Amino acid sequence: MTGEAAFIAALRDIIRHPGARGLLDDAAVIAPPIGRELVITHDMIAEGVHFLPVDPPGDIAWKLLAVNLSDLAAKGAKPIGAVLGYTLAGDSVWDGAFVAGLGRALDHFSVPLLGGDTIALASGAPRTFGLTAFGEAPPPVPDRRGARAGDTLWLCGAIGDAGLGLRIARGEIEGPRKLLKAYRLPMPKLREGRALAPLVHAMTDVSDGLLIDASRIAEASELAVAIDLDSIPLSSEAQEFGGDRVFRLAAATSGDDYALIFSASPDAAEAIIALGTGAVAIGQFNAGSGLSAHDADGPVPLPQTLGYQHGN
């Protein structure tokens, strides 16, 4: 078998859904649930940009699925399928480990792989993978543009673990496996997103950094947002590395957390806490524009870069 034929044969082994038509057809066919909205997201990852050449291929596959599922989580959607775009770079052992990891991730999140495409690149070209994930959600689906003046900004999930994990992966620091896992094997908050969706006005996931993603809700909603840095939860593992203003700013501007941030009316606070997602209030939306931060010592000067900015 050629590289591509072998790869597709391996993919066929992780296919579970009849809508994939055994990867033998031009397209996948699924019946969308009646009365639900279809939620669609597509994220790409590339070697040297989103993952390191030394990262295990199975972990890269996990992350490719997880970053897309995190977008579905932010829309309160339940995943119903995924299609894969894969570039073969001439290393069948690497490809096999990728498929095995993808199969584990798909099974873990109960997401059926429905199809996709593979192309063979010239050897040496950077690996580039894309995944389109589909979910279904009851209307109305939370919108990044939906925050209202007076809304509370909430955070569901820890911030900064993945940034420390990246530094561990790069060999810059030593630290516990849990932090490395936060970087390599992020866990999209699907259950939390579905539970929270009926209570929120706006919701997004924290993929590029808490500050930049919060500012994107504010900008899309034509509001200002103020964040209380002290209220940002750090995991006990992260706290081993610090907890002061400088450390918290670093945590709030490193990406890959895949936590959820959302805006909700102050009236919804009790109902939000009662859901048991561990979400905490970290700021407020107000009339105006821009992002500001403060802590117990007063206003916090913002760094020039609020997070991972594409194209910079």
Next chain:
Amino acid sequence: MTGEAAFIAALRDIIRHPGARGLLDDAAVIAPPIGRELVITHDMIAEGVHFLPVDPPGDIAWKLLAVNLSDLAAKGAKPIGAVLGYTLAGDSVWDGAFVAGLGRALDHFSVPLLGGDTIALASGAPRTFGLTAFGEAPPPVPDRRGARAGDTLWLCGAIGDAGLGLRIARGEIEGPRKLLKAYRLPMPKLREGRALAPLVHAMTDVSDGLLIDASRIAEASELAVAIDLDSIPLSSEAQEFGGDRVFRLAAATSGDDYALIFSASPDAAEAIIALGTGAVAIGQFNAGSGLSAHDADGPVPLPQTLGYQHGN
């Protein structure tokens, strides 16, 4: 603006559908039609593999959409949206021409762009683009696995024009603009696919070559297929270059035609012709396995390569 911000701003100008949420959200949201199947396809194209570095960027964008819509056509589906995966390679003029061409193609086929992702690659890395297209179709959706022994093999569309167009693009031959257009700006047979779908047992598009795509229906349906080479329609432009057995074999093994081939019961012939799609009968499915070809002079020895084979 950075390259990526400028690109997304340009994309925003070609957005027409509210489900795209102005490209400001994590995901697109559309309401699937009640009682219809959702049909999903994802095709990638890469520089040096699927397009030539000299091809105009707008034409590459058209082709990326068209090859995906051709898969929807083969399932009798009406397109309802697309998401784009785009790699920026540091040439904003090229990127702008791509977006302009994509906009023209989306408008031509009335397909809303719903979202996607862009990543910046190292300069010099080959451009790699992916597109996921969604369509809706009434059940049952034609399956490549559905051919039955005794079915007629039909072809809707001309074969060989794109292969000649590729040779023109490469500067190997000179020929009319219509053949070059068949290669660079293929027209997916969406209207024909929807009209034919209720009458077929199996259907696929001819993307890699008539012989290989016909053999894939046969293989997926666990049947043999016999093709009458003389019955394959050649356009008047292609006939200027030949028409004998060797020429017809070349046409039937060159890809990029985006015609439709399908199997149907002989009883359906009258109804198929009455649709006015121009489909012609070119062969038959029988019990057994494998592909054979014949013409007025008898059996035709098959070339080693039946079409464009991925990974070869």
